[in-house]
Amino acid sequence: MRNSCVYMTCSVVALLSGGAGAAESPSSVFTLGQINVSAQTGGQPIGGASLSAEEILTFNKPTLDQALDLVPGVVSSTTGGQRNERLVYVRGFDRFQIPLSLDGVRVYLPADNRLDFGRFLTPDLSEIQVSKGYASVLDGPGAMGGAINLVTRKPTREFEGELRAGLSFDNDAAFGGYTTYGSVGTRxxxxxxxxxxxxxxxxxxxxxxxxxxxxxxxxxxRNQSHTADWRVNLKAGFTPNDTDEYSVNVLKQSGSKGAPLNVNDTTANQRYWSWPYWDLQSVYWLSNTKLGSASYAKTKLYYNTFQNGLYSFDDPGLTRQTLARSFRSYYDDKAYGGSLELGTDLIPMNTLKGALHVRRDDHREWQRLYPGNFVEPKQQALEDTWSVALENSVHVTDALDVVLGVSHDWRRLHKAQDWNGTATGSMLDYKRADSDATNGQGAVIHRFSKTGEAHASVSARSRFPSLFERFSTRFNGTASNPDLKPERAINYEVGASERFGSTRIEGALFLSRLRDVIANAPIVINGQATTQSRNMASGLYRGFEVGVSTSLTPMLDVGGNYTLTIRSLSDPAVPNMKAVGTPNHKVFLHADWRPTDSLTVVPSVEAASGRYSQSTSGTVFLGNGGYLLANLQASYALTANAELSAGVRNLFDSNYSLADGFPEPGRTAFVTARYTF
Incomplete structure (x- = not known):
């Protein structure tokens, strides 16, 4: 127990501070599902981070948004409001600008891509990869500010398994929920x-x-704060030799949630929504084949489906649907596609890679409207996205690499429909418009010692607007804009890491310039004032990250990281525009104390300064105070295979909010049991 805890804690700070540190054993990580990394950066994205399964378990982070909050430069937040979605920002970039993938397969919601990171569970993951600013063009389009990839596990022994169960309790010691996990496998x-x-x-x-x-x-x-989520993952792989691997995977997850009310809004402004289902299914094939002595081919094929239900009610009890503001909205989406990546080391001191990606998104939606109980005809949107990329790494010396990449992305819209009106309405076919974007990036990596590394990078990337941004009328409050262009950003970074004895120090400086940012512009159509999404805003994000870890004694390790993020957005239509969702300052500190071979105690502190959010109407920017949270967890190894843990989050019951009107949970206790075989 002691050895694993020493290893895990040392890797926590190394990984959470974004540098090249140890991770979970490579043999237990599903390497076919990893995104592109530089072999000279410790198996991590250039300037990025990797969070292991043991680290997620140690700090009891059962959902993706909670786990990512451990990583410097990454901040979790919430939409608040009736959508009740958990958000993640990477150095200020939001969920539309940071692609989420599962085993390298993009998770994209064809209508609006409003991902709820709270719906993604972590117990079955081997690691979470985070690219910050620089994400390889080989991994596909959309990585304007970085990328997040969830990597599942694969078995390492002839027969193995794990069982896990946990209970949570609120501040009054009342039962608040449970988490279960089980796996079995053979290699x-x-x-x-x-x-x-x-x-x-x-x-x-x-x-x-x-x-x-x-x-x-x-x-x-908290009223309407209930959630329920589950996920099943099946994996079969074929390894005919030491270099080739072929895998078929099936993943299905389902979720439901309530929507707590805004505690600062009047009764007239409240909306009573619920989400009875939020379901995702993916079937995918991944392969890696060695070609000759110095080349390879990777293939990826996938078929994803997404079903979503949103119900709006008249009353807070969610029992009546008679008013015009009540409805039942249904999404039924699918996406299918694949990619081919080729690479070779045949050219001396050189690694050349190329990739082709293609995806078709098929979105279908309809509503049941009240009063009248009218069901709309199904409306469809059909769109193809392509990307071709080339990346070349020049190994100038054994200690110096130069990486250059370029890609071209394009999108073809085949159909975009909407139902205009109620029972007497008609089908509307929007004007179709295509779009394309060219991206470029470069990085220099220098290993100046056996334990030290420095890097510098620049990445000019883009992301296409969603169907929602182009065509949604926001309940008849805005006009469509099929000609909306891609958003763009240029990301700069310099960073370094080094180990001095038992102490490791890492840091990075970053700056991003954004243009053609999508914002709502006031316009007049046929004498009526309304708004329209336009590429009219710009932005500047800058800051730094630093992480330190050290062993004070053989029984005590400590570490932490700090992030400064300063964001400014400029919109001609909004003179006092604020960047929402992220604090300027974020701190994470922790210790790992092992008083005996069986007992491990892990206290931690999470702190952040205030941040802005928007009012329910979206017209006012509201400030939210910062927070300081103390957490404590203790684990006891009963045997080499059985472990009990207990802990408390928000130990001092702090009252804080990430979005105005939506207070976060108070003190929460938990107990967990884990058995491996």
Whole structure:
């Protein structure tokens, strides 16, 4: 137990500070599912980070947004409001500008790509890869500010498995939910098989004791805060030799959630929404084949489906649907495509790679409208996205690499429909417009010692606007714009890391310039004032990250990281525009104390300064105060295979919000049991 804890804690700070540190054993990571990395950066994206399964477990982070909050430069937040979505920002870039992939397969919602990071569970992951600023063009389009990739596990032994169960309790020691996880797998000489499943349910979250009751929320158990999620993952692989691998994977996840009310809004401004299902399924093929002595080919094929239900009600009890503001909205989407990547080391001191990506998105939606109980005809949007990329790495010396990459992305819209009106309405076919973008990037990596490395990079990337941004009328409040152009950013970074004895120090400076940022512009159509999405805003993001880890004694390791992020956005239509969702300052500190071979105690502190959010109407920017959270967890190894853990998050019951009107949970306790075989 002691050895694994020493290793895990040392890797936590190395990885969380974004440099090249140790990770979970490569044999247990599904390498076919990793995104492109530089072999000279410790198996991580250039300037990026990797978070291992043991690190996620140690700090008890069962959902993706919670886990990513450990990484410097990454901040979790929330939309608040009736959507109740958990968000993630990477150095200020939001979910539309940071692609999310699962085993390298893009998770993209064809209508609006409004990903809810709280719906993605972490127990079945081997690692989370985070590219910050610089994401390889080989991995496909859209990585304007970075990328996030969830890597599943594969078995390492002839027969193995894991069982995990946990309970959570609110500030009054009342039952608040549970998490379960189980996996079983086998690895043979020429094949492997694995099955896993995880389920998390939250009956409610508890508000801090000092929360003051308001008409929409009386304190105690947060109304409509329930969530339920599960995921099943099946994997089969064929390894005919030491270099080639072929894998078929099936993943299905399902979620549901409530939508807590804004505690600062009047009753007239409240909206009563619920999400009865938020489901995702993916079937995908991944392969890696060695060609000759110095080349390879990787292939990827996938078929994804996404079903989503959103219900709006008349009343806070969610029992009546009679008013015009009530509805039932349904999405039924699918996406299918693939990629081919080729690489070779045949040219001396050179690695050349190329990739081709293609994806078709098929979105279908309809609504049940009230009063009248009218069901719209299904509306369809059909779109293809292509990307071709080339990347070349010149190995100038054994210690110096220069990487250059270029890609061209293009998109073809075949159909975009909407239903205009209610029972007497008609089908509307929007004007079709295509789009394309060229991207370029470069990096220099210098290994100046056996344990030290420095890098500098620049990456000019783009992202296409979603169907929602181009065509949604936002409940008849805005006009469509089929000619909306891609957003663009140029990201600069310099960073370095070095180890001095048992101490490791890492840091990075970053700056991003954004242009053609999509914003709402006031316009007049046929004498009526409205708004329209246009490429009219610009931005400047800059800051730095630093991480330190050290062993104070054989029984005590400490570490932490700090991030400064300063964001400014300029929009001619909004004179006092604020960048929402991210604090200027973010700190994470932790210790790992091992008083005995069986007992490990891990205290940690999470702190952040204030951030801005928007009012329900979207017309006012509101400030939210910062927070300082103390957490504590202890683990006891009963045997070499069995472990019990208990802990408390938000130990001092701090009352804080990430979005105005939506307080976060107060003190929460948990207990977990884990058994491996």
């Amino acid at each position: 043979q000489e020429r094949f492997y098989l694995q099955a896993s499943g995880t389920k998390t349910e939250t009956t409610h979250t508890g508000l801090p004791d000092d929360f003051k009751a308001v008409p929409s929320e009386n304190g105690g158990n």
